[in-house]
Amino acid sequence: MRRALEVSAPLYLDANATEPLRPEARRALTEALDLVGNPSSVHAVGRAARCVLEGAREQVAAVLGVASAAVVFTSGATEANAVALAGAARQGRRVLASAIEHDSVLAATAPIDVVPATAQGMVDLPALRAALESDPTPALVAVMAANNETGVVQPIGEVAALCRRFGALLHVDAAQIPGRLPLSEILSAGVDSLALSAHKAGGSKGAGALVLASGWWPGPLVRGGGQERGLRGGTEPLPAIAGFAAGLLAAEAWRANGGAERLAALVGEIAAELRERVPQAVVVAADAPRLPNTLALALPAVPAATQVMLLDLAGVCVSAGSACSSGKVTESRVLRAMGLGPLSASTIRISLPWNAPEDAAGRFVAAYAAMASRLAARAVEAAAA
Amino acid sequence: MHGPIAPSRPIYLDHHATTPCDPRVVAAMLPWFTERFGNPHSAEHALGREAETAVEQAREEVAALIGAEAREIVFTSGATEANNLAIKGVARFARAQAGPRRRIVTVATEHKCVLESVRDLAAEGFEPVILPVRPDGLLDPDVLASAVDDSTLLVSVMAANNEIGVVPDLSALVAIAKRFGVLVHSDAAQAAGKIVLDVAALGVDLLSLSAHKMYGPKGVGALYVRRRPRVRLSPVFSGGGQERGLRSGTLPAPLIVGFGEAARIARAEMAEEAARLASLRDTLWKRLSAAIPGLRQNGHPSARLPGNLNLTFPVARAADLMARCPGLCLSTGSACSSAEIEPSYVLRAIGLSEAEAGRTLRIGLGRSTSPADIDLAAAALIAAHEACVAAA
Numbered sequence: 085m086r087r088a089l090e091v092s093a094p095l096y097l098d099a100n101a102t103e104p105l106r107p108e109a110r111r112a113l114t115e116a117l118d119l120v121g122n123p124s125s126v127h128a129v130g131r132a133a134r135c136v137l138e139g140a141r142e143q144v145a146a147v148l149g150v151a152s153a154a155v156v157f158t159s160g161a162t163e164a165n166a167v168a169l170a171g172a173a174r175q176g177r178r179v180l181a182s183a184i185e186h187d188s189v190l191a192a193t194a195p196i197d198v199v200p201a202t203a204q205g206m207v208d209l210p211a212l213r214a215a216l217e218s219d220p221t222p223a224l225v226a227v228m229a230a231n232n233e234t235g236v237v238q239p240i241g242e243v244a245a246l247c248r249r250f251g252a253l254l255h256v257d258a259a260q261i262p263g264r265l266p267l268s269e270i271l272s273a274g275v276d277s278l279a280l281s282a283h284k285a286g287g288s289k290g291a292g293a294l295v296l297a298s299g300w301w302p303g304p305l306v307r308g309g310g311q312e313r314g315l316r317g318g319t320e321p322l323p324a325i326a327g328f329a330a331g332l333l334a335a336e337a338w339r340a341n342g343g344a345e346r347l348a349a350l351v352g353e354i355a356a357e358l359r360e361r362v363p364q365a366v367v368v369a370a371d372a373p374r375l376p377n378t379l380a381l382a383l384p385a386v387p388a389a390t391q392v393m394l395l396d397l398a399g400v401c402v403s404a405g406s407a408c409s410s411g412k413v414t415e416s417r418v419l420r421a422m423g424l425g426p427l428s429a430s431t432i433r434i435s436l437p438w439n440a441p442e443d444a445a446g447r448f449v450a451a452y453a454a455m456a457s458r459l460a461a462r463a464v465e466a467a468a469a
Numbered sequence: 470m471h472g473p474i475a476p477s478r479p480i481y482l483d484h485h486a487t488t489p490c491d492p493r494v495v496a497a498m499l500p501w502f503t504e505r506f507g508n509p510h511s512a513e514h515a516l517g518r519e520a521e522t523a524v525e526q527a528r529e530e531v532a533a534l535i536g537a538e539a540r541e542i543v544f545t546s547g548a549t550e551a552n553n554l555a556i557k558g559v560a561r562f563a564r565a566q567a568g569p570r571r572r573i574v575t576v577a578t579e580h581k582c583v584l585e586s587v588r589d590l591a592a593e594g595f596e597p598v599i600l601p602v603r604p605d606g607l608l609d610p611d612v613l614a615s616a617v618d619d620s621t622l623l624v625s626v627m628a629a630n631n632e633i634g635v636v637p638d639l640s641a642l643v644a645i646a647k648r649f650g651v652l653v654h655s656d657a658a659q660a661a662g663k664i665v666l667d668v669a670a671l672g673v674d675l676l677s678l679s680a681h682k683m684y685g686p687k688g689v690g691a692l693y694v695r696r697r698p699r700v701r702l703s704p705v706f707s708g709g710g711q712e713r714g715l716r717s718g719t720l721p722a723p724l725i726v727g728f729g730e731a732a733r734i735a736r737a738e739m740a741e742e743a744a745r746l747a748s749l750r751d752t753l754w755k756r757l758s759a760a761i762p763g764l765r766q767n768g769h770p771s772a773r774l775p776g777n778l779n780l781t782f783p784v785a786r787a788a789d790l791m792a793r794c795p796g797l798c799l800s801t802g803s804a805c806s807s808a809e810i811e812p813s814y815v816l817r818a819i820g821l822s823e824a825e826a827g828r829t830l831r832i833g834l835g836r837s838t839s840p841a842d843i844d845l846a847a848a849a850l851i852a853a854h855e856a857c858v859a860a861a
Contacts, residue, residue: 094515101517102508102719110503117495117686122487127791127798128479130486159546159688162718166706188708188717283719288502290546290688290721305705306546306553307589308582309803317582318549319487319681321688324721327502392513401507401514 094399095447099284099377099437100232100260101403105327106286106438108334112140113288113327123320124311137320140329147336148278149268150297156312157325160292161259161281162188163305165226167294167315168255168277169193171302172224177253180215181226182207182238183421186257189226199225201421204372205236207243216250223252229270230260233405233418233433234369235378237265244274253277253300259284259292263335263438264344264375276300282324286331286438291324338438347436348376353445354434355379361453368424368431377436380419381452382427386459388416391432394458398451403433480842481798484682484776484835485631485659490727491684491836497730498686501723509722510711520722527729534732535657535676536667537693543712544720544728547690548658548679549582550705552625554692554716555654555675556586558702559623560595565703570622572596574651576608577818578633581803583625583656595622604820605769606635614645621651628660628676632802632815632831633768634777636664643672652700658682658690662735663743663774668693674700680724684836685731689724746834747775749843753832754778756847761854767819767829776834781821785857787830793853797846800831 096104105113116136121129123137138152145152158164169192173179180197181189184205190196199215200208207227216223225247230237240256247254253276261267262285271278276298282291294315296302301315308317358365358381368380383391388404395402405416419428436444481489501523509524511517528539545551556573563570573595575587587597598616603609608626617624624646629636643653654675657666662683668676676693680686694700694715708717758764763783782790787801802813812826821829832846 096516098508098511098514098516101511102506104506105502113502114495114499117490117498120481120487120489121798122483122681125483125486125798125800127483127800128795129481129483129798159550159721160718162708163546163706166708166717170706186708187710188706191707191717281719283508283721288721288723289508289719290724306550306582307585308549308552308580310581317553317585318547319679319687321546321686321721321724323686324688324724389513396514399515401511401516403511403513 092399094401095441095444096401096437097434097440097444097448098401098403100433100435102283102289103263103286104437104439105288106331106334109287109327109331112330113323116323116326119322123322124309133322136326137322140325143329143333144293147267147332148271148295150271150295154296156294156296156315157320158292158294158316159290159321161257161279161284164279164292164294165189165255165257166192167305168279168302169224169226170305172253172255174303176222178219178221178223179226180212180223182228184231184418185226185228186232186259189228189257203423205231205234205369205418205422206372207238209239209242209246212243213246216246216252223250224255225252226255226257228257228260230265230375231418232260233416234380234422235375235435236369237373237375240270240275241273248274255279260375262286262332263339264377266339267336271295271297277302280332282328282331285328286335287328288324290321291328293328335438343438344376347438347440350436350440350445351377351379354448357445357449358452361449362456365456366427368419368427369422379434380431381434382424382431383456384427384430386430388430388432390459391455394455395432395451398455400448400451404431405433479796479798480846481837482832482834482842482846483798483800484833485831486800486833487681487687488684488835489837490686491731491734493734494685494727494730498723498727501726507722509720510709524720524722524725527725530729530732531678531691534661534666534736535678535693536669538696541693541696543692543694543715544725545690545692545716546688548656548677548682551677551690551692552580552582552656553586554702554705555677556583556623556625557590557705558715559652559654559675559700560590560593561703562701563622564593568622570620572598572618572621573623573625574598574600574613574616574621575625576600576602576627578602578606578630578815579625579627580631580656580658583627587625602818606630606633606767606819607637607769607772608642610641610645613642617646617649617651619649621646621649623652623654625654625656628655628657628666629664629774630768630815631659632813633779633819634659634774635768636660636772636774638772639671639673647672659774662732662739663776665739668695680728680731683731683735686724686727689721689728691728742836743775746838749838749840750776750778750834753843753847757850760851767816767821776838778832779829780832781825781829782854784828784861785854786827788827789857790830790850790853793856794849797849801829802831
């Protein structure tokens, strides 16, 4: 007799790398896939596509509380960050960025003056102030709304106040915010440009936006065709954009209706359980305000790659930092910037998706505790040998 | 009663602007939007690895369409970005290496994004040269030969034109550029999947592709970057270092899977489909030219895409014809600029007057075009032209 192989779906706890598609986004996306036209064509089919594109722009603008003309669609947050920072640099602005920014910010232009981070993973405000004071050149400051690895929420209100005081533009990478914190509050702090990614907002990969809230207008990186008011050439990816708008709208409604609180409760449950069962585990930036879904967790002396691999074998999808480059696990640049020392090579990121199951905390803690005790037993054996 | 010229469903004859997603492409993509949503760069866990595997399979399919190796394919958001990356990337890398070559040669009928990328480089110390074309829309090889020398860095010539559909003898043009060791880029957004393209036979170094022009999804394209001898580029933007640092940003795995499926279908069905479209196109031309004396076809009569027809009408203005054919989706030129009222620079480059350009329609046949569509389109255009003549 053949025995049915029991394979349960993996427990996906890597939402900061990409969120599962929301059903609202799925509907909008599949409907847009049936549209034939190019939004720039003037005939009926093209106009229908244009109508969906502009409807999506209005939806995104409404969520953010900006005019729809402020929303420029891009291929994703990486391109949005690049357009803003490279544009500022071309306009002769000095570019400053916090040490914990995403690679797409830190690599967007050169030179960038890097502002250090505190041990709690926040941009160092006195250092930012000193950097702005030291040089009268008009500047653009890039500080992310919340860090993708630690989840630490940045003091955008204070950063914006400093920018205003020194006449600097403020760019905020808000890729991790939808469905987790109120986007419109971040924008109303006084942000000039803001980057969003569709696939982190419950939409699909392949779209994003640069929101130009104050009227500041960087130049284009990708030219040709004149789409997006000349700021970003190329036929707009209509299905991905339609899914983005619907996903963002759904994510914000879901957050406001208790979704974020539910994730925060699950994360709290994980932290509390681990204090009991794996007391050697350390929550990174434990005292800082963090995204409701994110937990950076260090297991001293165990390489992050080992932890991630063992959890993967146990059917739990987590990551060691950001998902971007090549899949190789190296020591996190963000954690090093926080002065975490050797722990920065032993830290994994747990980030709950919007549809995390009710038993997510229990399943994760069981897998993590089993991994920790197996590693501890192995260490004892090795010491005895 | 309405006549047969008012079909209930619009007849889409604008396949140069964009093509409908093939249902097989949609079916291939859907699971990668939904349950298999992993980030293809999350190689640390099962969901990420399956997305990565799917991306790499699609890369093989896209490479196979043009006779390239998978690792020579760099995914981008589309052909516009691929063209920007090719042209600015080659130039900026050369400048960073303090290379002596400064001239960048292209053609007046190229897509706007190529022309703008080349012109933009003037501000970075390069010498843009924009060559004219013959009245048949093709670049004269002697004109190219006189424009390239050993100070030339790059030649960019499209593999098929998006308005008049002409297909140059690319390998002959490449041979001229290669005499001086010049790199050659080709925008193949309109050619890929429609005519046979083999990067080895053509000898090009860089080639741009767009998924949505070949029945794949909008939002993805690719740049072929030759490995042997290796072509070096600087990225347009940086970040997570995806695509070997040439193109950062999370790869849109579902769109790439769709692109791969579109490439697979195109490769399997290209020969048959090209013959079918050419025959439909010729039927349409015969019907129209028999009924409308003085109707003229633009672009080389035989060196052209099978689905393309670009027609200058003797009397009626294109806008009036389109207004009288609401059931037909046609265009006057490139979609990017079709909202503009200015006459097409491509038509001006082949010697049409402003008035002639204003009487010109682009007709693009494609996979969904049936013989019945051609009958209806011919009847509608002939009736519209008669009505315009009567009103004039």
